[in-house]
Amino acid sequence: MGARKVNMYFKQKKDGSCTLNFSEEEIEIIKNKKSIHFTAEGLRHFGNVLMAMVIEFNNNFTDEVKNLKTDEETTVTGVDKDDYKS
Numbered sequence: 697m698g699a700r701k702v703n704m705y706f707k708q709k710k711d712g713s714c715t716l717n718f719s720e721e722e723i724e725i726i727k728n729k730k731s732i733h734f735t736a737e738g739l740r741h742f743g744n745v746l747m748a749m750v751i752e753f754n755n756n757f758t759d760e761v762k763n764l765k766t767d768e769e770t771t772v773t774g775v776d777k778d779d780y781k782s
Contacts, residue, residue, distance in 0.1 A: 706749055712757040 703719035718726070726732065734742055754762060766772075 706753075708753055708756055710756055712753070712761055714753065
C-alpha cells in the first residue's frame with residue numbers, strides 16, 4: 697500500500713485543552729485496520745513531532761495542570777467536543 701501522508705493535527709486552545717483531528721482517509725484506515733502502524737523511521741519522526749508539541753502544549757497549561765502527576769492508577773477521560781465549553 698505504501699507510505700501515506702499524515703494529516704492528523706492537534707489543535708490546542710488557550711485554556712490548555714486540545715482536539716486531535718483526523719482526515720477522512722485516516723478515519724477510514726483506523727475504522728478498517730483498528731490500528732496505526734509506524735515503521736521505525738516513521739515512529740521516530742512521529743515521536744519527534746509529538747515531543748515538540750508536548751513542549752508547546754505546556755505553554756498554555758495553568759501551573760496546576762503543569763504539576764499534575766500521572767501513574768498507572770490515573771484515569772484519563774475525554775469529552776465530546778460538542779459538550780465542552782471553554
